[in-house]
Amino acid sequence: MKKIHIIGLVAIAIAIAALISIAGDASTYTDFDTALAQTDRNHQVVGHLSLDKAVVYEPEVDPNSFSFFMKDKNGKEQKVVCLKSKPQDFERSEQIVLTGRMRDQVFEAHDIQLKCPSKYKDEAIQNAEL
Amino acid sequence: MNEIQYIGEHLWVGQLGFFAIFLAFVSALLAGLAYGIGVKKTDIEQKQWKLIGKIAFGVHSIAVFAAIGLIFHLMINRYYEYEYAWAHVSDDLPFRYIFSAFWEGQEGSFLLWIFWNAVLGLILMVRAKKWEMPVMAVVAMVQVCLVSMVLGLHFGADDVKFGVSPFVLLRDVHFAPIFNTATYLDGIKGTGLNPLLQNYWMTIHPPTLFLGFASTVVPFAYAIAGLWTKQYKEWIKAVMPWALFSGAILGTGILMGGAWAYEALSFGGYWAWDPVENASLVPWIIMVAGIHTALIARKTGYSIKSTYVFFILSFFMIVYSTFLTRSGILGETSVHAFTEMGLEWQLVGFLFVILLPPFILYFIHRKNIPAPDEEESLYSKEFWMFIGTIVLLFSSGLITATTSIPAVNAVLGTEFAPPENEVEHHNQFQLWIGVLVTILSGLTQFMRYKVTSMGVNYWKHFSTHLLGSAILAIAVGIPIMMASGIVAWQYWLLVISGWFAVFTNLDYFIFVLRGKVSISGSAVSHIGFGLLMIGVVFSGALKAALSDPFASEELSGILGGMNKQSNQNVLVPKGQTISLSDGYNVSYTKDWEDGNATYFELLFQKKDEQGNLVDEFTTTPNVLREKLPKGGFKFQSANPNTKHYLGRDIFTLAVPQWAFSTGSAEDEAKKDTSSWIEHQVAMGDTIYTKQHYVVFQKFNANALEHEGYSYKEGDIPVVAELTVHTINSNKVWRAKPLYYIRGNMQYTIPAELPELMLSFDFIKIIPEENKVVLKIKDRNPDKEYVVIQALQFPAINLVWIGSIMTMLGLLMGMWQRRAKKQALAEASDVENKEEEL
Numbered sequence: 001m002k003k004i005h006i007i008g009l010v011a012i013a014i015a016i017a018a019l020i021s022i023a024g025d026a027s028t029y030t031d032f033d034t035a036l037a038q039t040d041r042n043h044q045v046v047g048h049l050s051l052d053k054a055v056v057y058e059p060e061v062d063p064n065s066f067s068f069f070m071k072d073k074n075g076k077e078q079k080v081v082c083l084k085s086k087p088q089d090f091e092r093s094e095q096i097v098l099t100g101r102m103r104d105q106v107f108e109a110h111d112i113q114l115k116c117p118s119k120y121k122d123e124a125i126q127n128a129e130l
Numbered sequence: 131m132n133e134i135q136y137i138g139e140h141l142w143v144g145q146l147g148f149f150a151i152f153l154a155f156v157s158a159l160l161a162g163l164a165y166g167i168g169v170k171k172t173d174i175e176q177k178q179w180k181l182i183g184k185i186a187f188g189v190h191s192i193a194v195f196a197a198i199g200l201i202f203h204l205m206i207n208r209y210y211e212y213e214y215a216w217a218h219v220s221d222d223l224p225f226r227y228i229f230s231a232f233w234e235g236q237e238g239s240f241l242l243w244i245f246w247n248a249v250l251g252l253i254l255m256v257r258a259k260k261w262e263m264p265v266m267a268v269v270a271m272v273q274v275c276l277v278s279m280v281l282g283l284h285f286g287a288d289d290v291k292f293g294v295s296p297f298v299l300l301r302d303v304h305f306a307p308i309f310n311t312a313t314y315l316d317g318i319k320g321t322g323l324n325p326l327l328q329n330y331w332m333t334i335h336p337p338t339l340f341l342g343f344a345s346t347v348v349p350f351a352y353a354i355a356g357l358w359t360k361q362y363k364e365w366i367k368a369v370m371p372w373a374l375f376s377g378a379i380l381g382t383g384i385l386m387g388g389a390w391a392y393e394a395l396s397f398g399g400y401w402a403w404d405p406v407e408n409a410s411l412v413p414w415i416i417m418v419a420g421i422h423t424a425l426i427a428r429k430t431g432y433s434i435k436s437t438y439v440f441f442i443l444s445f446f447m448i449v450y451s452t453f454l455t456r457s458g459i460l461g462e463t464s465v466h467a468f469t470e471m472g473l474e475w476q477l478v479g480f481l482f483v484i485l486l487p488p489f490i491l492y493f494i495h496r497k498n499i500p501a502p503d504e505e506e507s508l509y510s511k512e513f514w515m516f517i518g519t520i521v522l523l524f525s526s527g528l529i530t531a532t533t534s535i536p537a538v539n540a541v542l543g544t545e546f547a548p549p550e551n552e553v554e555h556h557n558q559f560q561l562w563i564g565v566l567v568t569i570l571s572g573l574t575q576f577m578r579y580k581v582t583s584m585g586v587n588y589w590k591h592f593s594t595h596l597l598g599s600a601i602l603a604i605a606v607g608i609p610i611m612m613a614s615g616i617v618a619w620q621y622w623l624l625v626i627s628g629w630f631a632v633f634t635n636l637d638y639f640i641f642v643l644r645g646k647v648s649i650s651g652s653a654v655s656h657i658g659f660g661l662l663m664i665g666v667v668f669s670g671a672l673k674a675a676l677s678d679p680f681a682s683e684e685l686s687g688i689l690g691g692m693n694k695q696s697n698q699n700v701l702v703p704k705g706q707t708i709s710l711s712d713g714y715n716v717s718y719t720k721d722w723e724d725g726n727a728t729y730f731e732l733l734f735q736k737k738d739e740q741g742n743l744v745d746e747f748t749t750t751p752n753v754l755r756e757k758l759p760k761g762g763f764k765f766q767s768a769n770p771n772t773k774h775y776l777g778r779d780i781f782t783l784a785v786p787q788w789a790f791s792t793g794s795a796e797d798e799a800k801k802d803t804s805s806w807i808e809h810q811v812a813m814g815d816t817i818y819t820k821q822h823y824v825v826f827q828k829f830n831a832n833a834l835e836h837e838g839y840s841y842k843e844g845d846i847p848v849v850a851e852l853t854v855h856t857i858n859s860n861k862v863w864r865a866k867p868l869y870y871i872r873g874n875m876q877y878t879i880p881a882e883l884p885e886l887m888l889s890f891d892f893i894k895i896i897p898e899e900n901k902v903v904l905k906i907k908d909r910n911p912d913k914e915y916v917v918i919q920a921l922q923f924p925a926i927n928l929v930w931i932g933s934i935m936t937m938l939g940l941l942m943g944m945w946q947r948r949a950k951k952q953a954l955a956e957a958s959d960v961e962n963k964e965e966e967l
Binding site for chain 2: 002007015026027028060085099111
């Protein structure tokens with residue numbers, strides 16, 4: 001067997017191991033119902049901000065968390081406490097991805113990703129400025 | 131419907147602009163075809179095709195420059211009838227940000243890329259000599275693809291779009307009632323440049339990064355030229371300076387992005403493994419791998435095939451990353467991806483154009499590509515360098531696999547989410563890449579090309595140098611790691627292997643190259659990479675929030691699973707001093723306004739156990755804001771300010787209270803009373819407030835004498851004895867709130883600790899649980915305050931020095947090879963010198 005074949009085999013073995021590991025690290029997006037059912041692990045939930053409910057960030061009380069209501073993709077609404085300071089432009093976000101778990105009927109998120117409005121999609125906001 | 135005759139529009143700019151871009155497209159196509167057809171022709175005929183190609187590419191370049199000039203014209207003059215001007219500039223945008231505004235949008239950044247490609251093409255026309263025709267054919271064809279992104283042609287019922295033009299009119303893409311009036315231009319104002327992007331990094335980072343992007347096309351074009359003209363090996367010599375140039379510039383562009391994120395943005399770090407960051411890192415890693423196989427190919431004739439693959443792949447990954455970041459597909463996973471502009475399918479098409487023809491060409495010619503019959507020997511430099519490039523390929527493959535999760539979802543319709551903790555996820559893989567690369571970079575410097583056995587002299591040379599460096603690396607690494615308090619052995623390994631790379635390459639520079647700077651590019655790069663790895667470990671693993679009052683060793687044990695990172699914000703009232711971790715405290719001393727920014731002065735002081743001042747500095751973070759017509763401010767963005775020390779940095783960020791206020795004055799008043807929080811505690815329990823911890827020591831049921839209370843017969847008075855502790859001193863405060871029952875009524879007399887801004891009220895006893903209910907009101911701060919973040923980054927300067935050296939080494943390598951071309955005599959000298967080793 002040539003060295004290049006050995007290297008190839010080793011490389012393939014490492015690659016498979018690494019890909020399995022990546023697949024293990026990757027999770028799937030879930031919803032609030034699943035998060036309610038499985039409270040012992042973290043979930044990544046996609047949804048959007050409920051604009052009719054208040055977003056509360058009171059640094060005097062706690063500068064490290066803020067709360068809001070989010071509707072997931074199935075339309076289920078849930079109170080969320082995010083353990084971070086409130087990101088800029090939070091109210092304008094188009095989509096939110098939370099990472100966290102349910103705790104006492106509240107979804108406690110330790111991480112949050114926002115998708116901000118697209119220049120081309122969000123004509124309503126832009127036209128309002130015109 | 132009647133056509134409205136709009137007043138005040140400058141339609142000629144757009145018409146000329148459309149024409150310029152269309153001309154650029156057609157002339158690039160012509161240049162590509164002419165150069166391409168001419169490749170296989172001979173003599174006069176070839177000269178004629180070449181001339182056509184040259185003229186066409188010249189016209190193309192002029193058209194590109196003209197289109198860019200026209201965009202600047204409409205931005206500088208604020209022609210808001212154009213969507214691009216309206217969306218990116220405003221009347222009050224300072225002139226120095228016009229460039230930033232130009233490449234803020236997708237169309238502008240495509241044009242920036244096209245611009246650099248045109249410049250590189252012009253240089254290649256002069257310098258590529260015998261490679262000009264095939265190389266320019268490829269460059270011109272890539273330009274065709276790129277220009278098509280800004281063509282803005284529509285077919286059919288406007289459904290099929292071919293590119294998005296930067297010259298579209300506002301009234302053609304937005305539909306608002308205002309466009310029913312002929313004088314609508316009087317009523318609109320530009321929306322301006324995103325305040326986050328209003329800093330000098332936005333002026334220098336994109337052009338550098340896009341020059342890096344553009345430069346990867348040159349090695350790609352040379353690789354195709356090698357296959358096309360069947361000069362399977364010769365092209366490698368010509369491509370070396372270009373590949374090194376590309377590596378240096380692309381690397382510098384990425385580095386600037388990291389520096390920008392660290393210095394000027396509120397991200398709190400220089401690298402977050404964000405998909406957009408990864409997207410430019412991957413092509414760079416592959417380019418570096420290609421540089422190494424090209425070196426092997428030049429010296430030994432091995433690894434020619436890999437060189438083809440790496441250079442083609444590097445440019446392909448540039449296009450793939452463009453697809454990821456610009457198709458909107460990353461929206462869910464990245465903080466700074468572009469949003470979609472409807473070019474997804476065009477980008478996919480571009481991908482296939484870049485991938486398929488080159489690889490088909492490669493597989494057709496693969497059998498003819500020369501390779502030595504004998505395999506590389508285990509004792510040879512080329513073998514271990516090749517292993518190094520495989521390691522780099524792995525690195526890029528792993529990063530790409532994770533970054534591509536959203537693309538996989540889009541293709542397969544799955545719902546995979548990226549890893550929850552992306553930084554940790556990537557670090558766990560890349561740490562090993564770092565270890566392998568640093569070790570190999572030291573090892574191979576003392577190996578020789580084309581040797582098949584370990585002779586005595588060779589072995590002596592090899593083993594003495596390596597052993598020396600290894601001992602030195604361990605001797606330096608272990609004490610440092612002991613002092614740092616880092617326990618994870620993987621980090622120990624990376625730091626020690628980092629020092630190994632530093633010492634071996636230093637040794638190589640001093641004792642082998644004899645300090646000759648002109649040929650020491652590789653030593654400089656590899657020393658830099660070693661230092662970078664060491665810096666990454668310290669600044670990453672020991673990054674700590676000073677502003678986390680609970681970050682001390684002692685308390686992290688008590689608080690257990692509480693996420694340290696989430697406690698990094700601390701509220702600091704104006705004129706007051708707040709205790710932080712690590713012996714520091716911070717005061718918010720003053721603020722002032724300057725232009726559209728408000729600055730805050732924060733005074734940090736560190737005291738040792740005896741109370742002596744050991745460190746003192748001020749930082750002045752600021753926020754950008756807009757003055758509201760009704761008074762007050764609208765918050766736009768926060769800009770950090772960092773205190774630099776030689777061995778560490780302290781990054782600070784401040785956001786004022788008005789950035790959070792959403793409610794009216796009445797709401798504000800209500801908040802004041804709502805901060806009483808109830809706690810049920812048993813004896814010995816601890817309650818955490820924001821800055822302190824409170825221990826409920828015991829009841830005292832005989833508290834007949836108490837301030838504000840006079841005992842009456844039949845009363846049942848109970849005092850809760852509380853002690854209040856801070857994190858950073860041994861000082862203890864005592865508070866004794868009183869609870870008593872008189873007749874059938876319950877009464878309380880709260881206790882206050884004004885200097886800590888804490889109030890305690892003892893409101894209930896729960897005898898069956900042996901518990902009491904305490905209400906604690908934490909800090910009723912003044913109306914003016916800032917919420918600050920203060921992060922400490924140890925050894926961050928090693929990161930900068932290391933990465934700058936890495937890029938510098940690449941540039942030195944380019945310079946060496948460029949000089950070589952010019953002065954052949956000196957070249958042979960250098961060659962011999964290297965051969966001797």
